[in-house]
Amino acid sequence: MGISLRNIVKSYKKVKAVEDISFEVKPGELFGLIGPDGAGKTTIFRILTTLLIPDNGSATVAGYDIIEDYKAIRKSVGYMPGRFSLYQDLSVEENLNFFATIFGTTIEENYELIEDIYVQIEPFKNRRAGKLSGGMKQKLALSCALIHKPKVLFLDEPTTGVDPVSRKEFWEMLKRLQKKGITILVSTPYMDEAALCDRIALIQDGGILEIDTPENIVKKFPKTIYNVGANNMYKLIQSLQQYEHVYSVFPFGEFVHYTDKRESFKIEDLKSYLKKEGLTQISIEATQPNIEDAFMELAK
Structure with missing residues (x-):
């Protein structure tokens, strides 16, 4: 039943x-x-x-x-x-x-x-x-x-x-x-x-x-998600939110889940931008989306 x-x-x-x-x-x-x-x-x-x-x-x-x-x-x-x-x-x-x-x-x-x-x-x-x-x-x-x-x-x-x-x-x-x-x-x-x-x-x-x-x-998640890390989480989130090509930014544990507007996104471009923002220990790598990412995307 x-x-x-x-x-x-x-x-x-x-x-x-x-x-x-x-x-x-x-x-x-x-x-x-x-x-x-x-x-x-x-x-x-x-x-x-x-x-x-x-x-x-x-x-x-x-x-x-x-x-x-x-x-x-x-x-x-x-x-x-x-x-x-x-x-x-x-x-x-x-x-x-x-x-x-x-x-x-x-x-x-x-x-x-x-x-x-x-x-x-x-x-x-x-x-x-x-x-x-x-x-x-x-x-x-x-x-x-x-x-x-x-x-x-x-x-x-x-x-x-x-x-x-x-x-x-x-x-x-x-x-x-x-x-x-x-x-x-x-x-x-x-x-x-x-x-x-x-x-x-x-x-x-x-x-x-x-x-x-x-x-x-x-x-069904439409974009590639990147795990982004740096020495200062608060500053990292602020910088990513202000990046001209940003699509979405969400804190996720020790990383930030970042998606980009562009089809031809290059990790080096984002890394260069974050360095100019004064951040160090920068790491960027593609990761698999999860339910939370899907929910945030649908709720936008």
């Missing part, structure tokens, strides 16, 4: 949160909504999980209409919101039992689904949820979202504020859940996580920029 959105519109007073959003998530797919804070990701999640009613448009989740069949959707989906929303004063085990009871099931009945995740937090089953680390809170929230064996799983920025090791573990868990036939819609502001999805929708200011596989989106 998948997800389908058709021309969804939602405004908060005069601010349009999402405008004419349409996409489909295939059954069993791991689909990513990729974009910065304020792009409209959470609004889309709240509409699909029947917590908000759209101003216009229609959507179905697991074959159910979000307006007419909202009760059926609530029984069929698991939702992990961006903020940790479990009961802080209840223990790990008490939270899990509570959510199982709400859905008329037990931990034992669906334990095989959460076993890989729960074994990591089981040693802390008597600890209050509010006292867990970020990574452990994340695993508990996912266990609670899965305890009723949902057909569709919604994860709204699940790895925000979590350490890199826990982020990696979390995505490994999602891949295992996908193999069990669960359709997964996940949102993230982290561009590196986009490459872990089957397909992605890049979203900015409430609108879809592009929908495709991560590989295809990167392949």
